[in-house]
Amino acid sequence: MSVKLTIIEQMEQIAREHGKILAPLKEDLVLADCGLDSLGFAVLVARLEDSLGIDPFTAAEDAFFPVTLGEFVKVYEHGGR
């Protein structure tokens, strides 16, 4: 499964578990508006570490967080290489 698909599947799963409704998951979707709250994102990052084997944010030296879904996916695609 591609990195992007894994991420989208996990987001949908967490939204179901947390009773949230996701906005349509397009590349330019601003994450802050996607429907998951900060706890949802914390769970997402933890689960992606499980399934993809990396946590690019905790490993990074400077604190940054991508703004759009497309950027978020890129961070994982880069980290995965």
Next chain:
Amino acid sequence: MNMAGVEAPSLRHSVANLKAPGFLWDRAASARFTDLDRGTSLGLGISLAGRLADLAGRSVLLATTCQLTTALALIELDAIARRLVILPPDVEAEHLGAVIAAAEVDAAVIDDGTAAALVLALPVRVGCAPSIVPMDEALPARVATEWLLMTSGTTGAPKLVVYDLSALTAAITAPSPADGAAIWGTFYDIRRYGGLQIFLRAVLGGACLVLSSAGEPVGDHLARLAQHGVTHLSGTPSQWRRALISPAIRGIAPRYVRLSGEIADQAILDGLRAAFPRATIGHAYASTEAGVAFDVNDGLAGFPAGYVGAIRDGVEMKVVDGSLRIRSSRTASRYAGGEPKLADADGFVDTGDIVERRGDRYYFAGRNGGIINIGGLKVHPEEIEAVINRHPQVRMSLVRRKQSPITGSIVVAEIVLKSDQQRTGARQIELKDDILKLCREALPRHKVPAAISFVPALNVAATGKLLRRQG
């Protein structure tokens, strides 16, 4: 109950008056402690041998390597040594100097396994062997002995807690005639508070005691307990969970099963009930500083709310900021060395254990210092573990903090399943979903583990408590 001017009997004296042939069984050796009436086990076994008189009035570090010799030395030296400083096997070498200084140690009881240079450099060292020989020397003059125990905290230097024997034994009620034939066993080490309680209970009640041995596999220990026909068995919930996995558990049928030292959740109480349908199953609350506070024998987790605010068996409890505080004649007198006060101005000891009232019962939520902060919301790992442990396939679990770039922390769970085959089997994803579903139904969202992993085993510290990693 002491009359003014009448001293409580020393341990040696209590033992001498027993009618039962109390045995202590270790893995490699055994001893009949009632023989200490006219015998000694000191000055035996190794070349540095000394005599009982050499230890009189001193602050004595019990630094033998097996529990049996520690047990014999405790009986012998109560009311003879000024202090009995009980050294658990897992105290790190770097802390030994501080222990010796804080307790003003000037003598040691050792065996041929004692290796620490600081101990071997003490001015008086007396050997102790697990055999008892007739004694020709008169007992030295009687002194009031302080018993020094080490706290079981997992980080930093251990604190030394000072007790007198009457406080240590205050929770031990006179045995009923039926107890005379008791064969006690414990998963604890008797060199810590929980195990020492069982040792004193057995010795004062004239029972026999099967001691645990460092590094002994659980199955072997259970086989020894079975061989001696154990009737009363005590351990932490973690130790019991490990024992229940072992097929050797079927070899024992104790009449009394006791849990203490950690939170006894409903799952482990039910698990023990299923394993031992006819046994009395009780969980006790005690801490090294506060002593034994109460026993609960109704098979339910937590304790009746009426215990708080009342005085029961001389024990008074109150809850301040969620934390349980205890005042009783069973608490320690003080810390040794320059440590801060053990009790508050009213004589209450703050246990640091957080309790929550639900209906007519209080439940233990976790340790005051063990709280995990998830984006400002507080979580006790123990309350999540209690929910996970309810799942029929789960044997034990550990919930820990995981760093999160978003909320600072998040909780994840490591789980030991009852059947190890399921850990890697085809059902594991389904099982994870099922456990998470249980968590979502019982817990608010932030307490549901972000991830679950199945592990073959969890580490249990020498204290019998689940090892919680920091960070």
